Amino acid sequence: MKLTVNGEPHEHQGSGNVDNLLNELGANQAHTALMINGSVVPSDAWKTTALHENDEVEMLVFVGGG
Amino acid sequence: MMNNILKVGDQELGSRLFLGTGKFSSTQAMIEAVKASGTELVTVALRRFNRNQAEDDLYGPLSELKNVRLMPNTSGAMNTKEAVRAAMLGRELSKSPFIKLEIHPNPHHLLPDAIETYEAAIELVKQGFLVLPYIPADPVLAKRLEDVGCAAVMPLGAAIGTGKGLSTANMIKIIIRDANVPVVVDAGLRAPSEAACAMEMGCDAVLVNSAIAAADNPAAMGAAFKTGVEAGRMAYNAGLMPTSEVAVPSSPLTSFLSTND
């Protein structure tokens, strides 16, 4: 499945749900916030949220900031 | 009567020093500075996940600190829509109602966009955030933001990272005089004495980042700011001796008054 993840093209090999994508990318789920096509997807919905062809996924973490 | 707990909305904070977590040489240095400063509220920014820079992820180290709550900022947002989106994402991770609303479209000076900030504040209050907007030291804007429900206002002392101290002191004094919500000086402070000065003026808290991150010894500077903020607050509570204007003698102005009426 072709996705755009954090602005880069990404070929998803897994089951097609969000949970699976995060594992595939090696992200720590507890540390990550997620947005699909501009909408925030809360973590308790990841297991049940399916991805679709050409979805734009943003994965964000906390870094230092003032 | 002189309660030193700071209330921001329905939240209570035991320290009046807020810390930014950016620009430190290492996560370890940042954590040590946070600990030494005694802060209970630190700001964090959101960035895209990058598996090659996993060490930048501050969630783990910060969540291990007791008594420290996270306040995501909206930095990077150029307008209202982006700021609201950033805030929603930040809340997913922070599990706290605090949001530092900052919209500064110009990357050179990072000065806040008052108009976009105002619009975003309205939306974020609606979404249930405790909104702490980073703003120009503009007394009218501060009241407008209070009117739309911001939990505090954070006027800048000087531009971010300039270390020029309380350049806007006269405007901040007006903001403090008029405000019914906490006033937090954000940006510009370089030395603990300036933090003390802000607190003596009646600021409710200060937010410091560069001054601590860029110090030779960030942990020691964090402790110094802690002391500065506490001293300033104590002095404010103690009631400072008034300053004195020099009297200018001129021709008598009360000779018209009768002495036996």
Place this chain on the structure above:
Amino acid sequence: MTKELPDWLSPDRWLPMAESENTDAIRAAILSGNPTERELALMLSPAAAEFLELMAQRAHAITKRHFGQTISLYTPLYLSNFCNGGCLYCGIAGDRRAIRSVLNETQLQREMEAIKAMNIEEVVLLTGERMPEADVPYLRDCIAIVAEYIHNVNIEVFPMSKIEYRELAEAGCTGVSLYQETYDQVPYEKMHRWGDKRDFFNRLDAPDRALNGGLRSVGIGTLLGLADPRFDILCTYRHAKYLLKNYWKAGVSISFPRIQPQLGGFEADHPVDERMLAQYIFAMRICLPETPLVLSTRESQRVRDGLAGVGISKMSVGSKTTVGGYGEESEDSTEQFEISDERNIPEFCEMLRSKGLDPVFKNWDATYREPAQYQNT
């Protein structure tokens, strides 16, 4: 029957300082660059009288810095002296033998022609307590007429509800003067023997209702002489600060009426002589640099001339305290109080100019303003 004053108003913490005899502390208060309640209390103390000239110099410098060399002028216009009020000190109280009258539309227009011809741009419309002869619908009609002539239409009438204030704002009313008379509830009860005015807190909250109803400015103050003036001045200051903080777009001004001999021969329990009056005005100016401080024609020519620009930034002029006082065919009606300064407008302006002060009649920001702006609604 008395209830504790709310925290934002109570001056109790500072009252002891108003008895201070520490002249070093008093001098420091006068010269303070950031005066608060504490400095005000010190300046109100009897011992501060010795520094009256120093206070005048400071008050003069501050007034000049914030208001320039100008004095704003307004004139009162008595609509009605019908009153059933029980104010012990008032010449038109319900139990006074008084010739009662109320202006009709034609008479009001004639008054306005006369006032307009004098270049006045701000009037204060006055009535007694709420009466069938002068109720809210009557006031609304009067305001609408007056607003056709000038933009700044203020009222000094009975307290009313927010909805009533809004009605008046929509008719063109821009401000309200509502003096608490005294913030001390014991003399307040004694002075106000019957009627609606006995409700101290209803009166106290009226400026809030007026501003919430859409009026842009409020004038507050006490009738000096009814109670300990230092208590009342401290409360007035705190009330002004409260209003400025909670209604940040509102104009707040402070007046300094004091008891003068009048019909009914009322004697003040706490007489305030003119030196005390001056001291209180100077102290207030030092503590509130930007607030209009108002002096009426109750005061003598000499006192008014002396205080113009020295603390005081706004004055009434051409005052008639009788109903129908400006039109030519005015009937005899009883005065609320006696005016002391009888000069007409040109004479008064000449005096101001001779002191280097410019009389200001115009307030032309009103020309582009929308009819009524509501705050906090």
